[in-house]
Amino acid sequence: MHTLTYADVKAAGDRIAGHVRPVALTPAEPLGRAGATLHLALELMQHTGSFKARGAQNFLLAHREEGTLPAAGVTIASGGNAGLACAWAARSQGVRATVxxxxxxxxxxxxxxxxxxxDVRLTGTEYAEALAACEAFSAETGALASHAYDHPLIAAGAGTLLEEIHRQVPGLDTVVVAVGGGGLFAGVAAAARHHGIRTVAVEPENCRALDAAVRAGHPVDVPVDSVAADSLGARRASAAALWAARQDGARTALVADDAIVRARRALWDDRRLAVEHAAATALAALAPEGDAARPDAGGYRPAPGERVCVVLCGANTDPSDLMDAPAV
Structure with missing residues (x-):
């Protein structure tokens, strides 16, 4: 396993500069009686609607630098966002993409x-089945196989987000991110450790690949059943994410689906932000005491005065359920 370092994230930042949108941050209401301050990182405004654009550009630009982009193009298996980012990055560089x-x-x-x-290929009912088909296609055609999360170039690209947040929030204590397979978490945690910032990795209770890996001591397969499964439905966390979770300054948290739904609706009601359930997962970990992000489910409680940034990681969603549903 390649141990992701701050140098990897810095190199990615230099490589993708000018190819991605710098993240916008906005302050939010203080977190309850603790008086913790909260910022929201609006990465949902990134190219293709999610943070995945960062890793996709880093991956393809690094291969272009090395002269290792094949004529068959690039291929990837994805629940959606990584595929969008790969296709967008490939188009910007004149490369064929099969997703x-x-x-x-x-x-x-x-x-x-x-x-x-x-070229979109719909295969199976879960990410793992799409991944198997992608691997077979790569072996047959010679297309360069990218990955939704489990690749050092992908994770390092995602980690550039923390560098931008750190520059905008002096004295940041904690960054909160949603976790599927762990690429965003591994990259952000690598940069956060360098700056002495805590990283909280949040998963739905029933899409808990990282939590299961931490408990088992190694990546394991888990069942996938959550309202956020379209983006966070990886059956197995990456080894890099597990390594990051074991380091000082990292925490994991679990939230219930009803907390995710409420957080997503609150972002719409309060700010008119239409986010994916995956983006709401990170915010759900900070729900007020007594709300659905229960202490027994591992919700994160900031300390008095703590400075916290929650990453709203994606916006590729159908907002009709937000507009039609009654207010909660």
Whole structure:
């Protein structure tokens, strides 16, 4: 396993500068009686609607630098966001992209993929099945296999987000991110350790690949069943994410689906931000005491005066359920 370092994140930042949008931050209401301050990192405004654009650009630009982009192009298996980012980055560099998704992928993501010119292949009902088909395609055609999260170039690209947050929030104590397979967490944690910032990795209770890996001491397969499974439905966390979770300054947390739904609706009601359930997962960990992010589920409670930033990681969602549903 390649141990992700701060140098990897810095190199990625230099490589993708000018190719991605700098993250915008906004202050939010103080967190309860503790008086902790909260910022929201609006990475949902990134190219393709999620942080994945950072890793995709880093991956392809690094291979272009090395002269290792094949004529067959690039291929990836993805629940949607990583595929969108790969297709977008490939189009910007004149590279063919073939994207494998589960048949359960949201229609909005499939349509956007085709809009980026990707060859979309719908295979199986879960990410693992799409990944197997992608690997077979790569072996047969020679296409360069990217990965939704488990690659050092992908994770390092994601980690550039923390560098931008750190520059905008002096004295930041904690950054909170949602976790599927762990690419965002591994990259952010690598940069956060360098700056002495705590990283909280948040998962749905029933999509808990990282939590299971921490408990087992090694990555293991887990069942996937959550409202956020389209983005956080990895069956197995990466070894890099597990390594990051074991380091000082890292914490893991679990939240219930009803807390995720409430956090997503609150972002719409209070700020008119239409985010994916995955983005709301990070915020759900900070729900007020007595809300659905229960202490027994591992919700994160900031200390008095703690400065916290929550990453809202994606916006590739159908907002009709937000607009039609009654206020909570």
């Amino acid at each position: 494998f998704l589960p048949v359960t992928a949201p229609k909005v993501k499939v349509e956007r993929l085709r809009g980026y010119g990707a």
